Amino acid sequence: MRTISKLHLGFLLAGISASCLLPACSGAPVEGGEESVDSASQEIIGGVDARSNALDAIGSLGVALEAVNEETGAVEVQYRPFCSGTLIGKSTVLTAKHCVDAVRPMAAEGRVVFGVGFDGKHPDRTVDVAEIGRAPGDEGGFVGLGRDVGVVHLDEEITDIEPAAIDDLSDADIHTRFAAIGYGVQDNDDTSGTRKAGSVTLQAREGKVFELMFGSFEAFKQWFMTRDRSELLARLSAKAEAEGNEGEDACAEDSLDCILRMFYDGNVLLAGYEAFVGAGKGDAQTCYGDSGSPLVRMAGGKLRVHGVVSGGISTNQLACDYGTVYATLGPEVLAFAKKASTWSDPCGDTAIDGVCEGFTATRCTALDEGPRRVTKTDCSLLGQTCGQDETGAVACVDPGN
Incomplete structure (x- = not known):
């Protein structure tokens, strides 16, 4: 497994390596060089397929794009994963803040969705992202975004998958092994998109990152x-x-x-809100596309999330190496995430295409229109009535049309 996303570290360390939150960042080229990689570090580039439906709370964040099949002429939907995330409420997915920050710009390209299932490029099903949220605290941190935790909210509840629990870390967890699970780059050939799992060791909760x-x-x-x-x-x-x-x-x-x-x-772990994970013997390594993926373990019979992938670096031989900085769920972030997990859609059953209520066109705003809300347009003020446009969306139209 290899986890990160070019977006996450790209903000601060462009040219060093990063977490590639942007869909265009499928991986970084690996250059040859003199840099040595010992046998222990070689061992961390491996994970295993995580196919079990019991892990379906962990899914991909991606863009659904329509494309014409050149052979058949049919319009097909292609899914392009860019980050990973974890369902923590019926309609709330925990991920990295830098992943959240890319959602609205990418909504201009296509539908931004949460993909359920082992294969993020061919998900079993998708649910559209309706709204986003960012954890408080935007100063400092390894990628320069402060507490690099965010959420996306879905426009439909997922009721047949048990959400993961969320919890903080303590110093007692140092040297404890956790599981890293994500959809990111898995090798130097940029293979990605399927869910991989690997074990990683929590090394430190404070200190200089490069040290x-x-x-x-x-x-x-x-x-x-x-x-x-x-x-x-x-x-x-x-x-x-x-x-x-x-x-x-x-x-x-x-x-x-x-x-x-x-x-x-100057690159110091954000006290109480970041941790250095991995780079131990037998550890997996996160990479591009794993941004926002969870640091998890089972406790009390429940999957628990303790942090999300934030950033990392590369060597000349490996696209991602030397462990990962995770954004963790310190007190204020934990409170933010718990509140976010109970999110209720302010639009209720009102769709983006909308409905007519007499002369009033009532609809829900789309992701690229700002905060999720219901809008009502009185068409009679324009001497018109409520109807549908050529796309089927609610609109003000001339009477009789």
Whole structure:
């Protein structure tokens, strides 16, 4: 299994690696190089198929696109997964905030859906996403979004799948193994879209991210220099200069060591809301497309989610490597998620296409029209009546048409 999404780390570390929340980000090319990968790290690139229907609370987030079959001329629907998520209420899916932030832009391309089943490209069924929510706290964090947790709400309740429970982590969980389950990239050939599961170890809930990954600044610098990261280095240099102009310690003459040291020291796990997971012997590795996928284990006979994939990095040999930063469910995020899990659709049974109520066109707003709500348009104010347009949607039309 390989989990992330190019979107998640791309915000901050474009050119290093990322979590690819964008559907266009199916994976990152792997370049050759001198970087060594020991036998222990080789072992983490594996997972197993997670086909069981008992895991169907964990599904894919994707875009449903209509395409014409060149051979038959028939219009077909193609599903393009971009993130993973977990059902935590009848109509609420827990995922990463950076996945949520891509939902409305992608709604302009096609229907954004939650896909149920083992194969995210050919889901057993889909439910349209109706609304989104973002956890409080937008400052800091590994991908620069603060507490990288969000939810999507569905326009239909799922009543035949038991939602997962949600819970925080504690220091007592450090060195405990959990399960990572997602739909992301599984190998260097960018194979993806099916649900994979692997075991991962919770390593730390605080500390410098790159120190946790590499063990030392020297090892981090060696990794940084094994590929052309000039664009990132230019951004880091500009940041160092800006901080120097604000009265903070600056790096003299663009010292490479100084700039990299600032980067190394400045990427710290968000206290109480992030954890470093994986990179242990026998651990799986999350990758592109696994953004928002859960860190889970069974407890009390129930599947429990303790965090979602937020970000990670690559090496020259592997698209995703060195473990994963998970956004965890600290107190404020847990409260947000619990409230979100009880979401009730403000539109009720009112559809986006709408209905006529006398002269009034009543409809529910679509995902790309802002917050979910019912709107009522009195067509008599225009000297018209309520009817349907050529697409079948409710509209104001001339009387007699």
